[in-house]
Amino acid sequence: MAKVVAYTGNMAAAEAMRQIDPEVCAAYPITPSTEIMQIFAQFVADGQVSTELVPVESEHSAMSACVGAAAAGGRVMTATSSQGLALMWEILYIAASLRQPVVMAVANRALSGPLNIHGDHSDTMGARDSGWIQLYSENAQEAYDNLIQAVRIGEHPRVRLPVMVCYDGFIISHSIERMELLEDEEVKGFIGEHHSLYPLLDVDNPMTHGPVDLQNYYTEHKRQQVEAMKHAGHVILEVGAEYGRLAGRPYGLFEKYRLEDAELGVAVLSSAAGTTKEVVDELRLRGVKAGALKLRVFRPFPAAELAKALSGLKAVAVLDRADSFGAMGGPVFIEVRSALLGLPKPPLCINYIYGLGGRDLLMVDIERVYDRLAEVAKTGKVEPLHDYLTVRT
Amino acid sequence: MAVTKEAPKKAPSLKDLSYKQDLFAGGHRLCAGCGIPPIVRQTLLASDYPVVVVTATGCLEVGTSIFPYTSWRVPWIHCAFENAASTASGIESMYRALKKKGKIDQEIRFIAFGGDGGTYDIGIQALSGALERGHRFLYICYNNEGYMNTGIQRSSATPLGADTTTSPVGEVIPGKREFRKNLTAIVAAHDIPYVAQSATIPARIMDLVTKVRKALDADGPSFINVLSSCDRGWRHDPADTIKITQLAVDTCYWPLYEVENGKWKLNYKPKEKKPVIEWLATQGRFKHLLKPENADIVRRLQEKIDRDWEFLLKRCAE
Structure with missing residues (x-):
């Protein structure tokens, strides 16, 4: 049975994260996404999730820790906005090219300068070529639904790409709306077990991740990312239809x-x-x-x-x-x-x-x-x- | 599955290590005479546990991982330049998460390598953050005192007077105008369980191995700053790498010490403290300092070394 609640976008995102229960979450505060991590940190403090929360010293380190954690082998999530996303920039590309399915909630906010804390899409639009899948959400309900689907989409063996789920800062992140939640067990069943590829922690089968890749191979590796994006289009539709059967809210492109x-x-x-x-x-x-x-x-x-x-x-x-x-x-x-x-x-x-x-x-x-x-x-x-x-x- | 931590094994001898599998394969592209390979090889041989290695962008990374080849017989990741420590903190956090869930039962250790550019300069924030958060990992800085991978630029580890491509000796400026930063002391100020300075020198052949073993047994973050000659940047015969490194220690330019749970300990006291000019004279980057008009720079270097050495002796209660 769907539970009807009155949530802000940030509460919805934090709730999705609680139900997903990722192994590692590394994040840094920034308006207007800060609240996601505040709520989630309370879930950690209250033992409602098993997540290792890594309260890093910058967004650059947040994304770096996410890449390390995902390559180590497990589910990884984070959240940010605006300048935080800009500081992650360098590592966004690395997360995508290392094919690590990190999931990130982004409460969209204008980029400086001049300084402005409110919602526009200059942050994530600037990151559109980073190799991340981008899902945009109209309201808190969609932010919640998209985050849950993002786990399945990113981790699909034919995709293996990071996903950012975007919703408008303040307009959605801080406005209370009526929305419906799935049961914890339904989310758990929908996202399934995480399967890592070549995890670093498999010390008996050592793998080299992130080598220097020169003229003779770089192009092929970029081309593989293009293929993964093409597959993502189909997977997004499959996952959206399956989510519709579970939640009564089907999603398309x-x-x-x-x-x-x-x-x-x-x-x-x-x-x-x-x-x-x-x-x-x-x-x-x-x-x-x-x-x-x-x-x-x-x-x-x-x-x-x-x-x-x-x-x-x-x-x-x-x-x-x-x-x-x-x-x-x-x-x-x-x-x-x-x-x-x-x-x-x-x-x-x-x-x-x-x-x-x-x-x-x-x-x-x-x-x-x-x-x-x-x-x-x-x-x-x-x-x-x-x-x-x-x-x- | 319950995990019991193994008691630290008996320290191996040099002979013992020679029977262990080398986890750092030959055939890498680091220069002849480079100081980095002995540091990496000894570090990997020193560990009794399986390790996961993170490497910052730099000579070590580009010299050992040219796709589709790798020199690493251990799990290895390179992410970017300034984030070896934060990448390691993510790996170590995932390890703790999976251990907590019972999905992993092995004892594994985590080692990050970065050059002085990636550690003293661009990576210091990520390093400081990871140390403060208490991740159990060892960070090793292979310190060749400059951005050697990009073509010998000055870093905050470059000593006063050195000739680099961004602190060149010119008509009016005689090389780098600033003293180097004391990063080992800065790291020690984080009050982490184990901090050390090391060098691969004949006079203390097991110095690095001993320190790596202590660092990996520390219940928290650890850091070792290892002087690493770059014969291209320092401009000396590649055959002299070890000899010049020994001289750095014997002039007290690079003292070997450790800070174990806050207690400072000197590991090596030269029988006779040699004047720094002897060390400077071995390298092309200091050639101009031998001219009479630059005698004041040599004097300032010597004074600083003397002062730092006296302070270190006091700290170590020597």
Whole structure:
């Protein structure tokens, strides 16, 4: 029986971690993810988990300890935000290339400077090429569900990659919502036993991890990571369907919202997807053929599936909560537009940057996006391609 | 399964060690005359327990792990430059977690190797953190007094006056302008069970082996700082590595001592304390110091060595 609770995103993440009960957890405090580790440290202090908590002296050491612990042979988790993720940067790539399925909760927060503690996606979008699987969550429920699935996805023998589960800092991490929890035994059964590959602690079969890898092999090892990401796409779907049978909440690569007969669509991820769906409902009442697509999986990017889902639209706006300075648009836009351009008759595609440093995104702001889309569809003019939705002029 | 800790075995003789399997294979790409291989070989031979080794980015790592070859007959991992200590702390934590769950019953020891760049400089935070957290592991710094892997740059272990590629001798600046950092004392200030300075020298042939064994038996973190000649960076004949290392100890430039549970102990007192100029004269990196106009640098070096030596004798109640 599902237990209904009122949890913040951070409480949900900590609860998922308690139920997963990883062998090692190494973490360092940073707003707004700090609370996850506070709650989890209490679980450790109260003997509710068997985890060895390693309260490291920096996020760089947090990720380094995670890599060491995972290579030693066992389940490993951590959590961070913003600058913490930035300090982990170097080791994110190493975790992925050593194929260690570390699972990390990220309460998204803007990167400095200037200093800002609130939610945007500049932290994890910057890490999109690190080789980690990235799952984005709309709310506390999804953060919880994604964390549990992340264990299965990352540890799958055809994947063996680290996974970050992202949710918006403060907007989700600190807001209380109604959500449902699985029973401890259900989570335990779903994630199953951990199987290590070539663990360091198998001293009778010594293995060398992380050697220097030069021109004659490096390319093949990078290519293997690409293959693993491809497999991850299938595994994410399998795991999402199985989780649906267990929890009653199936997960795919993205969520289509009223897209079947839609002409104008917005593609967006995380908490803003909820607001967008509300706007779609309002516009539908007014006879506007509006729809939305909420991306869940950003890495691996589901290009073909996404293009197919958006292929019937006249115009699409991609909302980005991070910019890529000097690029053609935000990171999500660049991917979505590239995916659409493979279609025989691609919908027109524009980009809006919104919500930087935690700035609110209101329903009226999103309505303006649909108004613009109607104009784009009518005139065929996409300029300006890349614009700011909520900014002083 | 219940685990009983084995009592420390009798210290092996040099002859005993010669019968043990060498866990560090030949064929590695470290330079002829490099001081690192004897340190690693002796460390691995010294342990009575199976070990897991972490190595920081540096000469030792790139010289021993060129894919698809490896010199390591023990489980080994390289993660990055500055994080050998934090990577080791993760491995040791997983070991404790699995032992607690009864999934592992072997006694295993953990050793991290880093050069002075990876230890004195970029890795000091990770090292300090791991020591404070009390992970049971041994950190060995092979200290060749500079960033030799990247082409002989100065580190905070480089001595005053040394000529390196980033503290070059020029028309107006005569080499490195700062004294080296006393990392062994900094580590000792963490109040961990075992800290030592060592060198692979003929006058105390079992110094490192003895210290590694003590360190691995310590119930907590341990650290050994081992002077390691780099004939490319120090600029001397590769055949002179051991001789020059011995001279570093005999001039009291590199004293051999240990700090066991807070108690300082001198391990080797030269019969005759030689002047530092004798040590400087063996290496090309100090060549300019022999000129009359640089006599003041030699004087400052000698004064510092004398002062540090006197202080060490007091600390060791000698």
